[in-house]
Amino acid sequence: MAPKDSGKLELLARKTFNGSPELNKVVDFLNKTLKFKKLMFGLTRDRETGEMTISIYEI
DSSP, X not given: XXXXXXXXXXXXXXXXXXXXXXXXXXXXXXXXXXXXXXXEEEEEEOTTTOOEEEEEEEO
């Protein structure tokens, strides 16, 4: 098995939801809570539809 590239993020999953300001709080909570597990969560919002996408990365 080849070693992972240092400093690269590996996308594990991505899911789109109806937009909600609460998703910002959820992603912040997950990042703070699961940092030690080498996981990072990202959030993007589509300006046209208002949908928000959560991405999960392995650091």
